[in-house]
Amino acid sequence: MLSRTADNLYWLSRYVERAEYLARILDTTQRLSALPLAYVGSSNEWESAVLTAGCATGFFKLYDEANEENVTDYLAFSTANSSSIRSCFEAARHNARAVRTALTMEMWDAINGTWLELKRYGNGPTSREEMSRFLRWVQESSLRYDGSAYRTMLRSDAYWFSRLGVYMERADNTARILDIKYHLLLPDNERVGGPLDYFQWSAILRSVSALTAYHWVYRDSLKPWLVADLLILKDELPRSLSSCYEAIVRNLDQISGAYGRQGPAQRQARGLRTRLQNSKMDGIFQRGLHEFISEFITENTRLGGAITEQFLI
Amino acid sequence: MPAAFDEMKGHDGDEIRPAYAELGRWLKEVPADVLDYRRREAELIFRRIGITFAVYGEADATERLIPFDVIPRIMSGSEWRLLEKGLTQRVTALNMFIKDVYGAREILKAGVVPEDLVFRNPAFRPEMNGQRVPHDIYVHIAGIDIIRVDADTFYVLEDNARTPSGVSYMLENREIMMRLFPELFSRHRIAPVENYPDELLRSLKSVAPLSTPREPTVVLLTPGVFNSAYYEHSFLADKLGVELVEGRDLFVKDEIVYMRTTQGPQRVDVIYRRVDDDFIDPLTFRPDSILGVPGLMSAYTAGNVTLANAVGTGIADDKAVYSFMPAIVKFYLGEEPLLKNVPTWRCREEEHLKYVLDHLPELVVKEVHGSGGYGMLIGPTASKIAIEQFRAKLKADPTNFIAQPTLALSTSPTCVEEGVAPRHVDLRPFVLTGRNGVKIVPGGLTRVAMKKGSLVVNSSQGGGTKDTWVLDG
Numbered sequence: 079m080l081s082r083t084a085d086n087l088y089w090l091s092r093y094v095e096r097a098e099y100l101a102r103i104l105d106t107t108q109r110l111s112a113l114p115l116a117y118v119g120s121s122n123e124w125e126s127a128v129l130t131a132g133c134a135t136g137f138f139k140l141y142d143e144a145n146e147e148n149v150t151d152y153l154a155f156s157t158a159n160s161s162s163i164r165s166c167f168e169a170a171r172h173n174a175r176a177v178r179t180a181l182t183m184e185m186w187d188a189i190n191g192t193w194l195e196l197k198r199y200g201n202g203p204t205s206r207e208e209m210s211r212f213l214r215w216v217q218e219s220s221l222r223y224d225g226s227a228y229r230t231m232l233r234s235d236a237y238w239f240s241r242l243g244v245y246m247e248r249a250d251n252t253a254r255i256l257d258i259k260y261h262l263l264l265p266d267n268e269r270v271g272g273p274l275d276y277f278q279w280s281a282i283l284r285s286v287s288a289l290t291a292y293h294w295v296y297r298d299s300l301k302p303w304l305v306a307d308l309l310i311l312k313d314e315l316p317r318s319l320s321s322c323y324e325a326i327v328r329n330l331d332q333i334s335g336a337y338g339r340q341g342p343a344q345r346q347a348r349g350l351r352t353r354l355q356n357s358k359m360d361g362i363f364q365r366g367l368h369e370f371i372s373e374f375i376t377e378n379t380r381l382g383g384a385i386t387e388q389f390l391i
Numbered sequence: 392m393p394a395a396f397d398e399m400k401g402h403d404g405d406e407i408r409p410a411y412a413e414l415g416r417w418l419k420e421v422p423a424d425v426l427d428y429r430r431r432e433a434e435l436i437f438r439r440i441g442i443t444f445a446v447y448g449e450a451d452a453t454e455r456l457i458p459f460d461v462i463p464r465i466m467s468g469s470e471w472r473l474l475e476k477g478l479t480q481r482v483t484a485l486n487m488f489i490k491d492v493y494g495a496r497e498i499l500k501a502g503v504v505p506e507d508l509v510f511r512n513p514a515f516r517p518e519m520n521g522q523r524v525p526h527d528i529y530v531h532i533a534g535i536d537i538i539r540v541d542a543d544t545f546y547v548l549e550d551n552a553r554t555p556s557g558v559s560y561m562l563e564n565r566e567i568m569m570r571l572f573p574e575l576f577s578r579h580r581i582a583p584v585e586n587y588p589d590e591l592l593r594s595l596k597s598v599a600p601l602s603t604p605r606e607p608t609v610v611l612l613t614p615g616v617f618n619s620a621y622y623e624h625s626f627l628a629d630k631l632g633v634e635l636v637e638g639r640d641l642f643v644k645d646e647i648v649y650m651r652t653t654q655g656p657q658r659v660d661v662i663y664r665r666v667d668d669d670f671i672d673p674l675t676f677r678p679d680s681i682l683g684v685p686g687l688m689s690a691y692t693a694g695n696v697t698l699a700n701a702v703g704t705g706i707a708d709d710k711a712v713y714s715f716m717p718a719i720v721k722f723y724l725g726e727e728p729l730l731k732n733v734p735t736w737r738c739r740e741e742e743h744l745k746y747v748l749d750h751l752p753e754l755v756v757k758e759v760h761g762s763g764g765y766g767m768l769i770g771p772t773a774s775k776i777a778i779e780q781f782r783a784k785l786k787a788d789p790t791n792f793i794a795q796p797t798l799a800l801s802t803s804p805t806c807v808e809e810g811v812a813p814r815h816v817d818l819r820p821f822v823l824t825g826r827n828g829v830k831i832v833p834g835g836l837t838r839v840a841m842k843k844g845s846l847v848v849n850s851s852q853g854g855g856t857k858d859t860w861v862l863d864g
Contacts, residue, residue, distance in 0.1 A: 080634050081651040175616050178625040179635055187439065194438070235653060337654050389653040 083177050084239040085390035090173040090189070091227070091243030097166035098220035099251045099285075100153050101213045103127050106281040108206070108213075111146060113277055124149045130258050130285075133161055150209065155202040163216055167196050170223075180236045184226035192219040235336060238329040242385065245329070249322035249378050252286055256309050257371040279305055286317045306367060307359045319374065323351040326381075333389070343384040350377055395799040396541045397813050398464065408542075410467040410862055411804075413578050418462075418804070418811060426806055429571045430461050436567060457560065458855030463568060463575075464803045464816055464837040471582075471833055471861040474537065474545060474820065477729035479829045480720060482533050482822045485552055485707045487723040489529040492706055493519045503722050504715050508739075512712075513760065514705030516668060518675060522692055524701050525598045526826045531699035532591070532663075533822040534558075537730070537835075539801040546731045546798065547716070548817065552708040553700060554665045557836040557856075558821050559623035562587060562630070564836075564858040580863035582833035587821070588630035590832065591663075594825030595631075598697050599660045607660035609633045610650060612641070614666050614682045619851075624665050631663075638666070643686030646693040661697045668702050710759045710793045711737050734796060738789040747794040748785070751778050754794045755846075756785065769846060771797050800846055803857070805839055815840045817848050818859065833861035 107127040125144035128137045131153055140158060141148040154163045171193040174181055181189075195215070203209045224244065231237040279300040283289040288308060295312060296304050312318045327347050334340045362370045396402055399411040407415040437456050466474075491498050492509055493516075499506045509515055534555025536548040565584050569576055592609065599607035613624035615637050628635035640650050641659065649656035664671060670680040675688040690696045706712065714735035720728040736743040736754075747754060756768040768781040785792050802813035820835030837857040838848035848854040 079653050080636060080640050081653055082637065082640050083634075084653045172616065175621070175625075178622075179629040190439070239653075333653075391651070 079180070079235050081390050083180050084235065085386070086173040086177040087180060087236055087240040088243040088246075088385075088390060090170050090177070091240045092247040093166040093170040093173065094189075094220050094223050095244050095247040096161060096251070097163045097170070098217050099247075100131060100161075100163050100166070101216035101220075102285045102287065103130055103255075104150060104153055105210070105213045106285045107149070108146075108209070109284070110277060110281050126258070127153065130255055131161070132254055133159060151202060154212070155199075164196060167192055167219075182226065182230040184230045185223060188219070188223040188226045192223070195219075233332075235333055238332045238336075239389070241329045242326060245322045245325045246378065246382055246385070248317055249319055249326070250375065252309055252317050252319055252322070253371050253375050253378065255282060255285055256306065257368060257375070276300055283308075288315055288317060291315055303359055303363065306362070310362070310370075311354065311357060311359065320351075320354045323347065323354055327351045330385075341384075341388045343381065343388045346377075346381050346384050350374075350381065395813070395815065396539065396801045398539070398801050398803045398816070399813075401542065410465045410470070414463070414465060414575070414804075417575060417578065423810060426461060426811075430459075430806055433459050433461060433567050433571055436570070437563075440563075457850045458841055458853075459564065459567070460805050460814075460839055460841075460855050460857045461568070461571065462804050462806050462811065463858045463860045464818075464839075465860045465862060466834075467862050468582075470543075473543070473729070475831055475833075477545070478535055478820055478822050478831055480724065480726065480729055481535060481547065481550070481716070482530060482824060482829060484716070484720040484723050485530050485533065485550060486528055486824060488719050489552075489701070489704055489707050490527050491723075493522060493703060498719065498722055501722070503718050504712070508711055508715075509706060512706055512709055514668075514703070514709055516703035516706075518688060518692070519701070519703040523694075525601060525697055528598055528824050528826070529701040529704050530707065531594055531598060531701075531824055533824070534819045535822060537818045537820065538733075538798060539818070540798055541801075544731065546733045547713075548733060549710070550708040550713060550716070551819075552704040554667065555819070555821065556620040556623055556665070557819055557838075558587060559626040560856050561821070561832075561834065561836045561859065563626070564856060568858040579860065582861040582863065584832045584834050587832045588627065590823055590830050591627075592631045592633070594823045594830065595661050595663055595697075595699055597826035598699065600694055600697055602694070603660045608658060609661040609663065610636045610641075610659050612636055612638070612662050612664040612666055612671075612684075614670070618665075620665065627663075633663075638671075638681065638683045641684040641687070643684060643690050646686075646690045646695055648684070648687065648690045648696045659696060661699065663699050668705060671698070671702070710735075710757060711739065711790075714793065733798060736794040738785060738792040738794060743794075744785075744789045747792075748782065750794075751782060753797060755797050756781065756792055756794045759791050759793060769797065772844075772846070797846070800840075800848075803837070803839065805841070805855075805857070807841065807843075812843070814843070815846050815848065816857065834859035 104127065107123050110123040122144070124146055127149055128134050128144055136159055137144070137152050140152065152159050152162065156162045157165065159165060171189050174186060174189040178186065199212055203212050227240055231240065279302065280289055282305060283292050286309065292300070292305065292308055295308060295314060298304060308315055308318065310319050313320050313324060315321055330344045330347050334344050394402065397404060399407060399415065401408055434456065437459060488498065498504050499509060530552045532555060534551040534557065536551065538546050538548050540546065561584055595609050596607050609631070610633055611624055611628040611631065613621060613635055615621065618624070625635055634650060636650055642649055642651065648659045648662070650659050666682050669677050671683040672685065672687040673680045673683050674685050691698055691702065714732065714737055717728045717732050720726065736747050738744045738747055747756065751768070752770045754770045758766045768777065770778065800815040800817060803816045804811050805814035807814065816837050816839045818835050818837050820831055823830045837859040838850070839855045839857050840846060840848045841853060841855045
């Protein structure tokens with residue numbers, strides 16, 4: 079297939095996945111900010127949302143203060159932010175239009191329908207209630223796109239590239255959320271697992287839709303190292319780094335199987351996957367979680383570069 | 392202006408012509424709100440599928456729907472056979488003319504077409520001089536605009552020999568009609584159009600470079616998503632089962648064209664290009680073009696790739712050359728042209744110009760190289776001021792204009808606000824030429840002026856489209 083087509087499919091998936099991630103961040107932040115201060119321990123959850131979304135620099139160029147109104151506008155509706163939910167959906171639809179022939183009718187319908195519906199929200203909902211509805215809609219749109227891709231696409235390279243996009247983006251998102259939140263929540267001199275941060279931990283889990291999963295896997299109350307264990311090493315959790323890499327390796331293998339040759343992307347992905355498989359939480363904490371995660375993000379970005387280099391240009 | 396011929400009711404209007412008999416009965420049976428409901432349903436489907444087109448120069452309307460009229464335009468089999476013969480003749484002559492102009496130049500030597508009209512024409516491509524193309528076919532896909540003025544008179548209004556568009560509407564309109572009005576289809580026997588993509592692919596493959604050792608690789612070259620006909624490009628690529636490429640997806644090495652794929656470079660043999668000559672190769676034509684492929688012309692002139700349509704076909708669809716078409720047909724084929732030409736005054740000629748200037752209020756004046764209904768004057772409906780402004784433009788650069796009488800385009804019943812009423816229509820059949828001859832799918836794209844009395848059917852000017860039926864027998 080054309081490199082550009084593969085590239086468009088890959089980014090189409092990434093944009094949709096990113097929009098969903100942003101919606102989850104906004105959703106959990108809204109929840110946190112509704113709690114009395116005594117339960118949350120800090121009042122800067124909107125700033126933390128901007129950090130988690132990875133767009134603090136751009137944000138503070140436009141706004142002085144990270145409050146609900148500014149952050150919601152920037153992350154969800156701003157056209158100045160190339161990674162806002164709106165921009166993501168617009169970019170997704172732009173990519174979809176460029177590869178109409180590689181999409182099934184159902185996928186096109188999902189993306190085009192989302193884009194048409196987006197217009198109805200104008201410059202954003204006016205009430206919290208409406209905002210919740212909007213965020214739910216974003217997540218549903220992403221599910222719909224993902225589901226129609228999964229259920230209707232031919233199992234060929236187009237499908238594998240589109241899946242690669244989903245998992246590369248997801249791995250990046252999960253790593254970022256862990257890194258930033260963990261950083262904020264674990265000041266060196268404070269006791270881990272203190273009474274205040276229960277809601278913060280549950281917020282992290284919620285933003286990767288893993289709160290229920292946590293209880294099923296550990297049957298334990300929220301503990302920071304278990305949260306990290308779940309999001310990094312547990313294959314069972316669809317958004318864990320480990321599970322994302324299982325999928326990345328699998329899809330790259332499908333591609334190399336079909337094309338009859340391996341390349342740097344396959345080797346790098348397998349290397350990273352093996353490292354995750356051989357890691358234990360103790361070891362990660364000893365070396366430093368932050369170091370582990372930043373290294374992972376760098377490696378993940380490098381793999382993205384290798385995929386682009388090998389297939390997409 | 393004479394009264395228009397109505398395709399359903401003829402000139403006098405009291406008797407329904409045979410091709411429309413069944414439709415006439417059906418229109419009487421079906422309640423008005425049902426028609427209206429289906430019309431809205433059709434619009435919804437079009438929007439959903441994303442069949443939109445862009446209108447240049449309108450900031451807010453980057454994607455717009457072309458109005459679709461749910462009442463079909465119908466032709467009898469015998470009417471169609473007449474047209475088909477005439478179209479085949481005309482396109483055959485067009486191809487011979489282009490071959491001649493870039494080759495032996497017999498027609499110029501014989502003085503049938505003036506030399507300067509060819510050599511000083513911006514659409515003339517000196518790069519093509521002496522250049523042979525596979526099977527001497529230059530115009531693989533032609534869109535010939537036809538208008539009708541009475542029961543058996545058809546005129547060619549325009550030949551489109553560069554990159555004619557609209558065929559996706561022909562195909563989608565039929566799909567939608569079959570979905571919305573199955574009962575109407577069960578009451579008629581209608582020649583199918585759905586085999587157009589197959590015929591197109593067959594034609595394209597048949598003109599692959601003679602040296603192609605394997606099944607030729609065909610691609611469709613589009614200027615990209617911002618082009619007004621982008622939907623059509625992606626639609627056709629999909630139906631043909633070929634890659635939809637942009638300039639940046641192709642590259643030329645050692646005079647061979649490759650596309651960049653996920654498995655490395657793949658050789659390309661035939662390019663169905665929907666990019667104009669000017670933009671296909673920045674090394675040969677416009678250096679500022681980012682839509683093209685550097686070096687494409689070198690691969691082309693080396694005979695390693697076929698472009699459809701060929702480079703330089705614009706010389707045949709120029710509106711001043713158009714006026715010579717009857718003579719061109721006669722010159723190459725020794726036959727009388729079956730399709731009439733609209734009488735045309737070439738403003739480059741002094742006598743013609745004088746006539747045109749004296750009769751502006753009754754004429755249609757067009758730019759020689761214009762298309763899409765931009766920059767034309769329709770005398771009878773234009774204001775005095777507009778006419779005077781146009782007069783100045785015309786005097787400043789007469790060679791750039793031609794003029795024609797205002798023809799009463801035939802009308803066809805159309806679903807509009809006040810119910811079903813006659814509206815003016817034209818027809819663009821798509822003529823394919825390959826190694827094995829000419830192929831025309833019965834019908835074409837009917838364009839309809841939605842405004843009462845309007846003669847402008849161009850979609851960029853608010854015109855709509857209809858499904859076109861050619862009946863059996």
